[in-house]
Ligand code: 8DG
Ligand code: MN
């Protein structure tokens with residue numbers, strides 16, 4: 057009997073970047089519940105106590121393990137030795153296996169705080185701390201937030217006005233549509249350029265919350281100044297509703313050459329990029345009137361709400377455009393493919409196990425004191441002494 061139990065135990069590698077994690081897995085009953093616990097922990101935790109223990113991260117690790125298992129868990133004994141699944145999580149798993157639901161999760165789902173925080177964090181431009189401020193001020197609906205007399209960032213104004221559009225799942229076909237538009241524009245400015253759909257779609261998701269496009273050119277340096285021209289063209293075509301262009305300096309683009317150390321939990325990089333909202337697919341005349349040159353920050357929320365509710369032949373979509381120099385392309389590709397948990401462990405593993413520093417810009421061997429350049433995604437995994445995990449199996 058003991059032997060049998062032993063055989064049924066799951067062997068799980070400690071870092072999720074060592075595991076194969078498909079989108080469709082065998083433990084949805086469990087992960088649906090842990091997703092609620094994970095979200096709720098994020099809403100409760102203060103964003104600046106990431107140094108200490110994080111319940112949110114603990115739940116994310118449980119989720120990553122469950123999604124990677126080759127079979128459904130049928131007894132809690134099967135996972136009792138698995139790193140990352142602590143006592144509390146084991147109890148929850150046991151309850152879910154026996155009752156098909158979990159009291160703690162059901163209570164969260166019913167709680168006002170959880171539901172309001174979920175609503176408010178669903179607003180583009182509003183993070184957990186903003187959502188908490190709105191909640192703590194007593195606001196209960198998006199209308200409250202719109203009407204409340206508080207200065208909003210331009211991003212939040214657009215997030216509020218286009219809430220419905222932006223919370224409609226982005227389809228893969230729409231991602232391809234945006235990619236073609238960007239590719240055609242870019243090719244006319246700089247022939248030979250490559251535009252790649254990354255993020256969730258590259259991991260095999262059929263829907264997403266935004267469209268992440270990596271833009272690169274085989275000739276190093278040819279990409280300098282390109283994004284400004286692309287944005288000008290998109291503006292001329294009247295496709296841009298809102299955008300924020302982060303420029304960067306040459307030295308930042310090559311920051312991996314000096315062993316500076318960004319925090320391993322940060323996904324932020326130093327590529328030149330644009331975070332924005334475009335109107336897909338058609339251009340309407342009222343939009344032309346309402347959207348000022350590059351900055352619509354002078355528009356009132358009411359103008360924007362009216363615009364979003366008007367009969368329009370387009371929908372607002374979140375788009376990220378990232379300019380990646382050729383020499384950093386495959387590190388950028390790994391980083392922007394994600395998912396976030398996969399990146400997190402990849403970086404942690406590189407640091408702890410190999411004394412290397414990984415980012416979306418490159419890989420730096422701290423022992424040898426050199427930068428490892430890569431000509432393929434496979435090579436990145438080879439340097440990291442990891443099996444090549446294809447994008448579809450990085451859904452940790
Ligand atoms: P979704 O849009 O379908 O919901 O999921 P996703 O595509 O996986 O999420 P995302 O928020 O669009 O992020 C895509 C990946 O980009 C994610 O793994 C993190 C990574 N990433 C970087 N650098 C940066 C950065 O500077 N900012 C952001 N927001 N993400 C970055 O490698
Ligand atoms: Mn995305």
Ligand code: MN
Pocket residue numbers: 255266267268376
């Ligand atoms: Mn994105």
